[in-house]
Amino acid sequence: MTPxxxxxxxxxxxxxxxxxxxxxxxxxLSLFVLVLVRAGAPGEQIDLGAAWRSAARLDAGExxxxxxxxxxxxxxxxxxxxxxxxxxxxxxxxxxxxxRALGVRRQTRLRDRLExxxxxxxxxxxxxxxxxxxxxxxxxxRLFPPTDRLLPTALGNALAATEHRAxxxxxxxxxxxxxxxxxxxxxxxxxxxxxxxxxxDVTVRLTATAFMAGAAxxxxxxxSGWWLxxxxxPLALAWICYRQAVGxxxxxxxxxxxxxxxxxxxxxxxxHLPLPAxxxxxxxxxxxxxxxxxxGMPVAFAYDHAAEDRPVPAPDGRAV
Numbered sequence: 001m002t003p004x005x006x007x008x009x010x011x012x013x014x015x016x017x018x019x020x021x022x023x024x025x026x027x028x029l030s031l032f033v034l035v036l037v038r039a040g041a042p043g044e045q046i047d048l049g050a051a052w053r054s055a056a057r058l059d060a061g062e063x064x065x066x067x068x069x070x071x072x073x074x075x076x077x078x079x080x081x082x083x084x085x086x087x088x089x090x091x092x093x094x095x096x097x098x099x100r101a102l103g104v105r106r107q108t109r110l111r112d113r114l115e116x117x118x119x120x121x122x123x124x125x126x127x128x129x130x131x132x133x134x135x136x137x138x139x140x141x142r143l144f145p146p147t148d149r150l151l152p153t154a155l156g157n158a159l160a161a162t163e164h165r166a167x168x169x170x171x172x173x174x175x176x177x178x179x180x181x182x183x184x185x186x187x188x189x190x191x192x193x194x195x196x197x198x199x200x201d202v203t204v205r206l207t208a209t210a211f212m213a214g215a216a217x218x219x220x221x222x223x224s225g226w227w228l229x230x231x232x233x234p235l236a237l238a239w240i241c242y243r244q245a246v247g248x249x250x251x252x253x254x255x256x257x258x259x260x261x262x263x264x265x266x267x268x269x270x271x272h273l274p275l276p277a278x279x280x281x282x283x284x285x286x287x288x289x290x291x292x293x294x295x296g297m298p299v300a301f302a303y304d305h306a307a308e309d310r311p312v313p314a315p316d317g318r319a320v
Contacts, residue, residue: 018078021201025209026074030066032213032234033220041220046227085204088245089156103152111144111157141165142250154246155204162253167260170279171286176293177267178256184266185259193259196252203245210238274304 038051058066092100118137125133144150145160166174185193213234221228264286265275273289276282291297 017198017201018074020198021081021205022074022078023071025202025205026077027070029209029213029216030070030073033216034066036217036220042223044223044225046221046224081201081205084208085155085201088153088204088207088242089159090152091156092152100152104150107144107150107152107154107157108147111140111147111150114140114144142253143246155242155249158246158249158253162249162256166253166257167264167286170260170264171283171290172260172264173287173290173294174256174260176290177260177286180271180293181259181263181267184270185263186266189255189259189262193252193255196248196255200245200248200252203241203248207238207241207245210234210241214238272303272305274302 035048035051035055036046038054039046039048040050090100090103114136118133118140120129120133142158142161143154144157145164149160149164151157151160163174166172167177168174182190182193211234214231217231217234218228221230268275268285271289273285276285288297288299292299
């Protein structure tokens with residue numbers, strides 16, 4: 001491998017997902033904590049000017065060491081992104097079962113309130129009230145799964161709603177079908193899915209980073225009087241980022257649902273399975289395929305090795 005190849009590979013890494021999701025948040029947290037320490041924390045006297053003067057005196061070797069340390073921390077934390085998302089979704093250890101139950105009860109109340117608003121139909125309702133009920137129904141569908149699948153957090157329920165609805169009308173189980181569907185997506189839609197997934201992961205990482213910055217501020221400035229109020233900044237940022245993460249999860253769910261709408265037949269072609277003639281046949285076929293993937297259920301597949309060249313049938317069976 002030539003130095004040019006190595007350089008290009010490093011540039012690709014730092015220009016892509018790793019840079020956005022892991023490196024930038026780690027750098028921000030490191031600089032924030034470093035400024036507090038250079039300003040005199042933990043201690044009673046905090047001097048931000050001292051932190052600035054200390055930064056101005058850094059030589060090239062110290063800056064290089066800082067960059068390497070941040071890069072190493074980002075590399076170590078990058079594989080933890082999925083567990084971090086799962087943590088914010090509400091998949092908590094058994095020790096937190098009481099807290100999880102409280103969260104589920106709260107989410108149940110929010111869901112029930114939204115469902116009541118969505119189902120509020122009355123002949124005396126005004127156009128504005130009818131529109132509000134429709135909006136509530138859309139939010140209910142995007143933000144919450146069925147009651148028996150509720151999780152203790154808003155982020156978890158937004159993603160669970162995607163798992164429940166994406167492809168369901170065609171018989172697909174999104175959880176088992178999505179890893180197979182994603183590779184056959186067209187380039188335009190894949191770019192949209194990747195962008196929205198990156199946005200979700202960035203906002204989740206920023207939520208955790210801002211929360212850790214707030215916790216570090218409390219620990220470092222606990223003896224610094226009014227300076228302790230500085231912790232309110234990163235904690236407020238953590239809340240804002242979390243709300244943005246919920247919105248990003250909804251947007252990601254819409255992209256996944258669109259992928260099933262537009263590319264589910266591409267998946268069948270890739271599997272060399274015959275294309276269904278109608279929706280009922282499609283639902284049966286999709287459920288059988290998903291049962292095979294999920295549980296290894298025996299299915300007598302009838303392969304069609306010319307499927308790639310066949311036109312996609314319309315719901316009534318006519319070719320389109």
